[in-house]
Structure formats: structure tokens, C-alpha cells
Amino acid sequence: MTGTEGPMARVTLDGAAHSNLHAAATFGSMGTMVSFRAADEATYLLIPRLEALFAAADARFSLYRPGSELSRIAAGELALSASSPEVRGMYALAVHWRQETGGLFTPHRPDGVLDLNGVVKAHTIQATGEFLREAGTTNWCLNVGGDILADGEQAPGVPWSIGIADPHDRKKLLTRIATGPRRMAIATSGTAERGEHVWRANAVREAPLPRLVQVSVVAEDILTADVLATAILAGGPDSLDPLIERYHVEVLSVDDDGRLRGTDGFRKDAAQQL
Numbered sequence: 001m002t003g004t005e006g007p008m009a010r011v012t013l014d015g016a017a018h019s020n021l022h023a024a025a026t027f028g029s030m031g032t033m034v035s036f037r038a039a040d041e042a043t044y045l046l047i048p049r050l051e052a053l054f055a056a057a058d059a060r061f062s063l064y065r066p067g068s069e070l071s072r073i074a075a076g077e078l079a080l081s082a083s084s085p086e087v088r089g090m091y092a093l094a095v096h097w098r099q100e101t102g103g104l105f106t107p108h109r110p111d112g113v114l115d116l117n118g119v120v121k122a123h124t125i126q127a128t129g130e131f132l133r134e135a136g137t138t139n140w141c142l143n144v145g146g147d148i149l150a151d152g153e154q155a156p157g158v159p160w161s162i163g164i165a166d167p168h169d170r171k172k173l174l175t176r177i178a179t180g181p182r183r184m185a186i187a188t189s190g191t192a193e194r195g196e197h198v199w200r201a202n203a204v205r206e207a208p209l210p211r212l213v214q215v216s217v218v219a220e221d222i223l224t225a226d227v228l229a230t231a232i233l234a235g236g237p238d239s240l241d242p243l244i245e246r247y248h249v250e251v252l253s254v255d256d257d258g259r260l261r262g263t264d265g266f267r268k269d270a271a272q273q274l
Contacts, residue, residue, distance in 0.1 A: 023047060023140075029054040030121055031064055032145030039139035039154050046135055050128055054144075057124040060086060061116055074113045087116075094119045097227045104231035104239060122187070122226035125149050129183065129222070141179075147187040149222045150179045162186055167214040167254055174252065175266065177218065185222035189229035190214030190254075210255040212236055218250040218265065225249065237261065 022041035027034050034054055036047065062068050069087050072078035080091060094107035094116055109115050121144060128142060129149050139152035141160045150160040160179040166172040167190050177186060191213050215232045219225040228249060232239050237253070240261060244251055250265035 025050070027051055027054070029058045030062060030117065030124075030144070032121075034145075035143040037141045037154070038137065039152070040137050043132070043137045043140060046132065046137065049131065053128050053131065054124055057120055060084070061090065061120045063113070063115060063117070070114060070116060080114065090116050090119055090123065093123070097231075101227065101231040101235075101243070104235040105227050118227065118230055119223065121145070122147060122223040125222045147185075147222060147226050149183065149185050151183045152181070153179075160184075164188065164216050164252060167191070168258055174254070174260065177266075183220070184218065185220065185225045186216060186218045187222060187225035187229040188214060188216040189226075189233045210237060210257060210259065212253050213256050214254040216252045216266075219247065 023036070023038035023044040023046075025034075025036045025047045029051075034051075036050060038044075058068075059065065060068055061070050063070055063074060065071055066075075069078060069083050073080055073083060073087075080088065091107060091114070094105075097105045097119065098107065105118065107114055107116055107118070125142060125144050125147060126149070129151065132138075132140060132151070139154065141148065141150040141154070148162055150162070154160050162177045162179065163173040164175050164177070166174050177184075212233050215229045217225045217229040217232070219228070224247060228243055228247060228251075232243055232251065232253065235243075237255075240251060240253065243249075244263060250263045252260065252262040252266040254260055
């Protein structure tokens with residue numbers, strides 16, 4: 001099931017490089033916090049546009065706003081077929097990912113309410129990244145409730161450092177991921193912040209597999225990372241290998257008993273940085 005995630009991952013800034021950050025903004029949107037950091041001074045002028053992109057998506061898609069299109073659809077006041085092209089397009093995107101994940105990712109809550117946040121948030125992050133690219137800026141990090149898109153470095157030779165929190169002890173980190181020269185996307189889905197909000201594929205089994213409580217996915221784009229983090233959390237351990245093999249992503253999962261399962265990329269980072 002889709003839904004707004006809490007701060008499942010956090011950005012850790014190297015102290016020596018912190019003075020090189022020339023642009024920073026933090027604001028609320030989509031039921032979570034948006035944090036933007038950039039090392040390029042000119043990026044400061046772009047922050048109002050970034051806030052506007054998130055505000056527009058929030059106004060149209062938020063189920064917390066009674067007047068949004070999605071709230072009106074949920075209340076039966078507006079038919080999906082009569083909604084805006086933006087809403088219908090986002091629904092089509094969510095349905096596409098439902099098909100791609102064999103139903104593990106879905107735009108419908110168990111009560112039937114249409115909830116597009118699982119694609120809206122990632123799509124907005126992705127659109128923001130494209131806006132920054134078109135503006136000619138690099139060296140920034142955008143964190144939206146634990147879903148992170150980073151580009152370049154926080155200082156020359158100093159990558160952005162993304163910490164993955166331990167769901168069993170929020171004061172500890174499982175590992176840190178150092179971004180490379182290319183754009184990197186990482187998304188985390190879990191139960192530590194919001195409790196059980198994801199429909200589990202193995203919930204009806206008599207002897208379910210170990211329950212996953214957190215899944216982090218690193219991919220080239222934030223939409224793939226975000227969707228697969230939710231899908232694997234819903235699908236459980238038996239969904240790991242098929243989705244990893246299909247999408248060639250890096251994954252770190254945590255069982256309810258504390259067991260970690262990680263692809264080679266995550267194991268390498270853990271060995272070097274923890």
C-alpha cells in the first residue's frame with residue numbers, strides 16, 4: 001500500500017564540508033518534511049521554485065486537504081474519469097507499477113480509497129531534480145521524508161553521505177551510503193515511524209515468512225527506488241530476489257528479528273563505513 005513515509009533515512013553532512021553549503025531549505029509538504037541542501041551558491045535563487053513544485057503537488061493530491069482532487073474523489077464528489085489530466089496520469093503511472101510488481105504496489109488502500117502518494121512524492125522529487133538539471137545546477141541533496149535524490153558532491157572530493165537508520169534502535173545507523181559522481185536515488189519504506197501501513201502479501205499465510213520491518217533501495221531514479229521499497233516491504237523476503245534481478249537495484253532489508261539482507265553494493269558500503 002502506498003503512503004507517506006517518515007524520516008527513514010537521514011543525510012549526514014561531513015562537518016568539514018558544512019561551510020561549503022550555500023543553499024538550504026526545510027519545509028513541510030505531503031505530510032512530511034522536505035530538506036534541500038546545495039553547495040552551489042546560485043541555487044539559493046531556485047528554492048522558491050522548489051517549494052512551489054511541492055506545494056502544487058500537495059494541493060492537488062493530498063488526502064489531508066479536503067479540497068484536493070484526491071480528497072474529492074475519496075469523498076465521492078468527483079469521479080476519477082472527470083478528474084484533471086494530472087490526476088489521471090498519476091493514476092495510470094501507479095497502475096503501471098502495480099502491474100510491474102505483480103500487485104505488491106497498489107494505488108488503493110484496503111478500504112478502497114485511492115491514494116497516489118506512493119508515486120506522487122517520488123514523481124515530484126524526480127521533477128524537482130529535472131528542474132535543477134535544466135537550471136544548470138549540480139551538487140545538491142533533496143530529502144523528502146527519507147526518500148533522497150542526490151547529485152554531485154557537498155564539497156570538492158566530499159560526497160553526500162546518506163545514513164540508513166536502524167529500525168530497532170533509531171539512535172543507530174545500519175550503514176552509510178556515499179554518493180558517487182552520478183545522481184543517486186535512495187528510498188526507504190518501513191514500520192518504525194508509522195507502524196503497519198503496508199498491506200502484506202503473506203498476511204494470510206498459515207506460516208508466513210519472516211516479516212520485513214524496513215527496506216532501503218538504491219536506484220538510478222527515485223520513482224523506481226520508492227516503488228520497489230514499498231513493494232518489497234509488502235512482498236516480504238520472497239519478493240527480494242525477483243525484483244532485484246529484474247531492476248538491478250541495491251537493497252538492504254531488515255527482518256523483525258533484526259536480520260539484515262543486503263545486495264553486494266550495500267554489503268560493500270557497510271564494510272567500509274560502519
